[in-house]
Amino acid sequence: MADEVILLDFWPSMFGMRTRIALEEKNVKFDYREQDLWNKSPILLEMNPVHKKIPVLIHNGKPVCESLIQVEYIDEVWPSKNPLLPSDPYQRAQAKFWGDFIDKKVYASARLIWGAKGEEQEAGKKEFIEILKTLESELGDKIYFGGETFGYVDIALIGFYSWFEAYDKFGNFSIEAECPKLIAWAKRCVERESVAKSLPDSNKIVEFVPVLKKHIGIE
Amino acid sequence: MADEVILLDYWPSPFGIRARIALREKGVEFECREENLRDKSPLLLQMNPVHKKIPVLIHNGKPVCESMNVVQYIDEVWSDRNPILPSDPYQRAQARFWVDFVDTKLLKPADQLWQTKGEEQETAKKEYIEALKILESELGDKPYFGGDTFGFLDIAMTGYYSWFEASEKLANFSIEPECPILMASAKRCLQRESVVKSLHDSEKILELAYKLRKEYGV
Numbered sequence: 001m002a003d004e005v006i007l008l009d010f011w012p013s014m015f016g017m018r019t020r021i022a023l024e025e026k027n028v029k030f031d032y033r034e035q036d037l038w039n040k041s042p043i044l045l046e047m048n049p050v051h052k053k054i055p056v057l058i059h060n061g062k063p064v065c066e067s068l069i070q071v072e073y074i075d076e077v078w079p080s081k082n083p084l085l086p087s088d089p090y091q092r093a094q095a096k097f098w099g100d101f102i103d104k105k106v107y108a109s110a111r112l113i114w115g116a117k118g119e120e121q122e123a124g125k126k127e128f129i130e131i132l133k134t135l136e137s138e139l140g141d142k143i144y145f146g147g148e149t150f151g152y153v154d155i156a157l158i159g160f161y162s163w164f165e166a167y168d169k170f171g172n173f174s175i176e177a178e179c180p181k182l183i184a185w186a187k188r189c190v191e192r193e194s195v196a197k198s199l200p201d202s203n204k205i206v207e208f209v210p211v212l213k214k215h216i217g218i219e
Numbered sequence: 220m221a222d223e224v225i226l227l228d229y230w231p232s233p234f235g236i237r238a239r240i241a242l243r244e245k246g247v248e249f250e251c252r253e254e255n256l257r258d259k260s261p262l263l264l265q266m267n268p269v270h271k272k273i274p275v276l277i278h279n280g281k282p283v284c285e286s287m288n289v290v291q292y293i294d295e296v297w298s299d300r301n302p303i304l305p306s307d308p309y310q311r312a313q314a315r316f317w318v319d320f321v322d323t324k325l326l327k328p329a330d331q332l333w334q335t336k337g338e339e340q341e342t343a344k345k346e347y348i349e350a351l352k353i354l355e356s357e358l359g360d361k362p363y364f365g366g367d368t369f370g371f372l373d374i375a376m377t378g379y380y381s382w383f384e385a386s387e388k389l390a391n392f393s394i395e396p397e398c399p400i401l402m403a404s405a406k407r408c409l410q411r412e413s414v415v416k417s418l419h420d421s422e423k424i425l426e427l428a429y430k431l432r433k434e435y436g437v
Contacts, residue, residue, distance in 0.1 A: 050320060050353065064312045066319055076308035089295035093283045100285055101269060134269065 005030040006058040008044050010037055012208050014107075014159030015067040016055040017198050021155050022071045024194035026078040038215055068099050071155055084151050098138060098145065099156040105131045106160055113171040114209050115218060125171050129178045136182045143188060154189055158199070161186040165202035166209050224249040227263050227275040229256055231424050233329075233378030234286035236417050238274040240374050241290040243413035245297040287318050290374055304371045314371040317357060317364065321375050324350045329379060332390045333428045336437050344390050348397050355401040363404060373408050380405040384421040385428050 005023065007030050009016035023030050035044055035054050047056045047063035057064045057073070064073050075084040086092050109131060112124020135157065139145055145153035164175050164186075176183045189195050213219070224242065228235040228251050242249050254263055254273050266275045266282035276283045276292065283292045294303040304311050328350065331343035354376070358364055364372035383405065387393055395402045408414055 059309070062309060064309070065316055069312050069315045069319065072315070073308055073312040076311065089292055090278070090281055090283070092295070093288055093292040096288050096291070097269075097284055100288065 003028070004058075004060050007032050008035050008041075008047065008054050008056040008058070009033070010035050010054050011200055012162075012205055012212075013054060014163060017159030017162065018067040018155050019055045019057055019070045019074070020198035021158070021194045022074040022084060024197055025082045025084060025150075025155075026074055027081060028074070028078060068103065068152075068156060071152060075152075083149075084155065086146065086151070095146065095152045098135075098153045102135070102153070102156045106157070110160065110163065110167060113167045115213065115216075121171065125173060128167070129175070132175065132179045132182055136179050139181065139185055144185070150189065150192060154185075158186060158189045158195055161190070162199040162202055163205050166206045169206055170209060222247070223277075223279050225277040226251050227254055227260070227266065227273050227277070228252065229254050229273045230419050231382075231427055232273060233382055235274040236381055236414075237286045237374050237378050238276055238289045238293070239417035240377060240411075240413045241293040241303060243416055244301045244303065244369070244374075245293060246300065247293070247297055286378070287322070287371075287375060290371065294371075302368075302370075303374065305365070314365070317354070317372045318375045320350075321354070321372070321379070324353075325379060329382065329386065332386045333432065334435065334437065340390055344392055347386075348392075348394070351394065351398045351401055355398045358401060358404055360400075361404075362407060369408065369411060373404075376405070377408045377414055380409055381418055381421075382424060385425040388425055389428055389432070 005028055007016070007019055007023070009020065009032060011034060020032070033043075035041060037054070040052060044054065044056060045052055047058055048054075048065045051065065053065070055065075055067055055070065057070045059073075059077070064070050071084060085095055106128075109124050109127040112120055113128060116124055142148075144150045145157070164183075168174055190199065224247055226235070226238055226242065226249050228239065230253060239251070252260075252262075254260060256273070259271060262277075263273065263275060264271055266277055267273075267284045270284065272284070274284075274286055274289060276289045278292075278296070283289050290303060304314055325347065328343040328347035331339060332347060335343060354364075361367075363369050364376065383394055409418070
C-alpha cells in the first residue's frame with residue numbers, strides 16, 4: 001500500500017520549508033495543504049492540539065509535529081535515499097546541537113528586524129548578525145554544514161534565506177556585507193532542486209511582511 | 220582502549236541529572252566534575268563555547284552539549300543495553316515532541332516558581348500545573364511515559380521531578396492533588412536505582428533555592 005503523506009503548511013514559514021525540503025530530498029510524494037493561520041482548520045486543530053501550529057506532517061493518518069522532529073522522522077522512515085543526518089553518533093549529536101541553536105536563536109532576533117523599531121530593532125539586527133557569524137564560523141570552508149553533503153543543519157537554516165531580502169529592506173542593512181560566506185552557502189543550497197522547489201520568492205516575502213504585521217497588530 | 224567519559228555538571232541541575240541518569244541506565248563508568256557556575260572552568264568554556272552551560276559530556280575528549288542531545292547520544296553509543304528511545308520512528312518522533320514540549324512549556328514556569336513571588340509566582344504556578352496536566356493526559360494509564368519501560372521522556376521529566384518537593388515548598392502548593400497519576404509515575408522514576416544514585420537531597424535543593432532567592436532579593 002502506498003504511503004499517504006500530507007503536509008499542513010503555510011507558504012512563508014521557514015519551518016514548513018524544512019519539511020518540504022526533506023520530503024523533496026527523499027522524493028516522497030506529498031499532498032501540500034495550505035493553512036490559514038488566522039482561521040485554523042479542523043484538521044490542524046485535531047492533528048496538533050497541543051500547539052495548533054504548522055507544519056504538521058500526517059503520515060498514513062498519524063501526525064508528527066515540530067519541523068526538525070519531522071526532518072529526523074523523514075530521514076528515519078525513508079533511509080535509503082539522500083541521508084539527511086550523519087550515521088556517526090558524534091556527528092549526529094553535533095548536527096542536532098546546531099539545529100537546536102538555530103531554533104533557539106535565529107527566529108527571535110530576526111523578528112525584531114521586521115517587527116520592531118528604534119533601539120529594539122537595532123539590538124535585534126546586532127544579535128542577528130552575531131548569530132549568523134557564529135554559524136558562518138561553524139560552516140568554515142565546508143560546502144555545506146554537513147561537509148560534502150547537504151543535510152540537517154543546512155535544512156534547518158536555509159528557509160530563513162528566503163526572508164533575507166525582507167530583513168535587508170526592513171532593517172535597512174545588508175546581510176551579505178556582514179556574512180558573505182553564509183550568503184555563498186545559501187546560494188549553493190538554492191541550486192538544489194529540493195530547496196528551489198520549497199522556498200518562495202524573496203520578493204513575495206517582502207510583500208508579505210506588512211500583511212503579517214497588520215494581522216498581528218503592529219505598525 | 221576503555222572509554223573516557225567525563226561529565227561537566229552542577230549538582231542541583233535538572234538538566235545535569237538527565238545525563239547522569241542516562242549514563243547509569245547504561246552502566247557507563249564516568250567521572251563527574253562539579254562546576255561552579257559563577258566561576259566557570261576553562262574546560263567548560265572550551266568544551267561549550269557557544270552556550271557555556273552544563274551538562275557537557277566529554278567522550279574520549281570530544282564534547283556533546285544540551286541535555287537531551289547528550290541522552291540521545293548516550294543511547295546511540297551504548298546501544299546494546301537498556302534502550303532509552305523506542306526503535307519505531309513514529310514512537311521516537313512522539314518522544315522527541317513531548318521532550319520539546321517539556322523544555323518549552325514547563326521550563327519557564329518551573330524557574331519562575333522559585334525565582335518570583337506574589338502575582339508573578341501565582342501565574343507561574345498556574346502555567347506549571349496546566350503543563351503538568353497536559354503531560355498527565357499524555358501519560359494516560361501507562362506506568363512510564365515510555366510505556367512499560369523507563370524512557371526518553373521519563374528521563375527528561377525526572378529533572379523536574381527532582382525539583383517537585385522544593386517547588387511545592389517555595390510556591391506553597393501541592394502537585395499530587397492536581398496530578399495524582401503523574402505523581403505516581405514520578406515516584407516510580409524517583410525510586411529507580413539510576414535516579415537514586417543521581418539525585419541530591421530535596422532538602423539541599425530547597426536550601427539552595429532559598430539562598431538564591433535571598434541573593435536575588437525575592
